[in-house]
Amino acid sequence: MMSRVRLLVGTRKGAFILTSDGKRQNWDVSGPHFAGWELYHLKGSPADPNRIYASQSSGWFGQIIQRSDDGGKTWNPPGSNAEDLKGPEGMPKGESNKFVYEGQVGTHMWYDGTQHPWEFKRIWHLEPSLTDPETVYAGAEDAAIFKTTNGGKTWQELSGLRNAKGNLWQPGAGGMAVHTILLDRKNPDRIYVAISAAGAFRTNDGGKTWKPINRGLKSPYQLPDPDAEVGHCVHRIALHPSRPDVLFMQKHWDVMRTDNAGDSWTEVSGNLPTDFGFPVDVHAHEPETIYVVPIKSDAEHFPMEGKLRVYRSKSGGNEWEALTKGLPQKDCYVNVLRDAMSVDSLEPSGIYFGTTGGQVYGSADSGDSWNAIVRDLPAVLSVEAQTLP
Amino acid sequence: MIRVLLPYHLRNLARVSGDVELEPNGPITIGSILNQIEARYPVLRGTIRDHVTLRRRPFIRFFACEQDLSNEPVETILPEPIATGAEPFMIIGAIAGG
Numbered sequence: 303m304m305s306r307v308r309l310l311v312g313t314r315k316g317a318f319i320l321t322s323d324g325k326r327q328n329w330d331v332s333g334p335h336f337a338g339w340e341l342y343h344l345k346g347s348p349a350d351p352n353r354i355y356a357s358q359s360s361g362w363f364g365q366i367i368q369r370s371d372d373g374g375k376t377w378n379p380p381g382s383n384a385e386d387l388k389g390p391e392g393m394p395k396g397e398s399n400k401f402v403y404e405g406q407v408g409t410h411m412w413y414d415g416t417q418h419p420w421e422f423k424r425i426w427h428l429e430p431s432l433t434d435p436e437t438v439y440a441g442a443e444d445a446a447i448f449k450t451t452n453g454g455k456t457w458q459e460l461s462g463l464r465n466a467k468g469n470l471w472q473p474g475a476g477g478m479a480v481h482t483i484l485l486d487r488k489n490p491d492r493i494y495v496a497i498s499a500a501g502a503f504r505t506n507d508g509g510k511t512w513k514p515i516n517r518g519l520k521s522p523y524q525l526p527d528p529d530a531e532v533g534h535c536v537h538r539i540a541l542h543p544s545r546p547d548v549l550f551m552q553k554h555w556d557v558m559r560t561d562n563a564g565d566s567w568t569e570v571s572g573n574l575p576t577d578f579g580f581p582v583d584v585h586a587h588e589p590e591t592i593y594v595v596p597i598k599s600d601a602e603h604f605p606m607e608g609k610l611r612v613y614r615s616k617s618g619g620n621e622w623e624a625l626t627k628g629l630p631q632k633d634c635y636v637n638v639l640r641d642a643m644s645v646d647s648l649e650p651s652g653i654y655f656g657t658t659g660g661q662v663y664g665s666a667d668s669g670d671s672w673n674a675i676v677r678d679l680p681a682v683l684s685v686e687a688q689t690l691p
Numbered sequence: 692m693i694r695v696l697l698p699y700h701l702r703n704l705a706r707v708s709g710d711v712e713l714e715p716n717g718p719i720t721i722g723s724i725l726n727q728i729e730a731r732y733p734v735l736r737g738t739i740r741d742h743v744t745l746r747r748r749p750f751i752r753f754f755a756c757e758q759d760l761s762n763e764p765v766e767t768i769l770p771e772p773i774a775t776g777a778e779p780f781m782i783i784g785a786i787a788g789g
Contacts, residue, residue, distance in 0.1 A: 338700060362750040362784045363700055363738040379704075379734045399734075400742045 307646045308688040312341035315680035319374045326652055326666040329675045343427050343641055343684045350435040351688050357425040365424050367398045367454050380454035397456045401448055404461035411472040420444045429483035441480030445497045460509035467532045474499035474535050482539050486546040499535040504564050515564030537580045538640040542589035550592050552582040557594055559619050570619020575606055581643035586651040590618040595638040604635040614669050628672035641684035656682025694779040705732040710779055719774040722765030754781040
């Protein structure tokens with residue numbers, strides 16, 4: 303049977319699910335799911351692709367976690383089945399949306415240099431376990447990582463992350479959130495996270511203890527000490543499953559790579575027209591082929607010259623080529639947010655990204671040519687591709 | 692029978708249409724109504740008031756008999772027409788944002 307692709311698209315006003323056969327030419331659009339809510343992220347379990355988790359939030363009503371067990375056809379907040387409604391003491395649980403920081407809440411750096419208490423705002427990113435559909439990691443604003451081992455019914459913070467100099471972390475203009483979580487297929491105890499504006503961090507013990515991994519990042523004019531251990535505005539990190547020691551990073555400014563699991567980073571911006579941007583991703587079959595979307599500057603969050611160009615490097619950075627075929631090359635002023643790019647694992651690999659203008663573009667030939675799958679969604683916050691049998 | 696009006700998004704979340712009807716059970720206060728709502732619809736825990744502090748979320752308002760009770764203590768006894776169901780207790784998403 304021919305493989306299929308399912309795209310999980312989170313937007314400012316709901317979620318959309320786009321599906322296609324392996325040709326990736328014709329797409330069905332389902333949605334909006336959770337209309338009117340912000341969907342920061344949806345992601346399927348690699349161990350059970352029909353198990354999908356979604357982060358639904360609102361400035362009015364706070365955080366909701368939703369789960370589908372049938373590929374996105376139906377959704378329920380975990381723990382809302384009748385048998386889950388009450389705990390042993392007979393009281394309602396309803397804890398699938400309860401994210402409470404462990405222990406003393408603690409403080410982080412505030413804009414005026416004083417200390418400010420952690421305050422939960424929303425879940426930015428959901429990262430299901432590679433092997434267990436019931437286990438998911440959640441990246442929170444204010445920055446913290448939570449874990450569920452019961453399919454999202456309850457969540458516990460892995461509070462060791464905030465011990466990695468959390469008192470020195472400071473929110474950027476977009477808040478202070480764990481926006482990237484990368485799991486290591488070869489070593490289940492190793493997890494990477496990235497936080498704006500604190501940097502990248504790694505645990506080698508399943509999340510008990512964490513260390514900053516920011517050596518080599520330089521942030522002149524942003525930090526008093528441009529080589530500081532924490533405080534760098536990391537926008538996104540990515541890895542290829544076959545090489546979990548190699549990470550690529552889009553920093554606020556600079557595209558970086560590490561070959562030693564983050565112990566040291568080197569810049570690979572090379573010939574990019576600008577090294578500011580948000581997403582970075584890795585080709586499904588070529589670990590040295592990576593993608594970024596250069597954005598003019600942090601002062602003007604749009605593509606240079608009104609031309610939407612994805613840049614691809616086939617050499618792990620430094621040498622980049624512009625991919626433009628099928629993308630608007632004039633009067634285009636959309637942005638591509640950090641979680642809004644994803645790849646499928648068909649042959650040839652597909653790559654997808656969503657824009658703040660509501661377009662989702664797809665390429666079925668690794669970026670050589672592009673088509674708009676949809677053009678008029680709400681602003682796209684996240685795109686996740688699932689390759690289905 | 693007490694009638695409670697939920698905002699549109701919370702009705703969707705709780706999968707109810709129209710007013711929610713609650714049995715009177717002891718003194719009818721803001722807190723007793725919220726407790727009953729959360730017991731019947733656990734998914735609403737955290738959406739009206741904070742899980743831990745139980746403080747009202749900033750953009751949620753409570754109205755009864757044309758009075759804004761949002762900042763009243765949760766022990767406040769509600770007017771008789773609420774207890775009898777003649778008037779609904781209204782939980783409202785504030786007109787805020789853009």
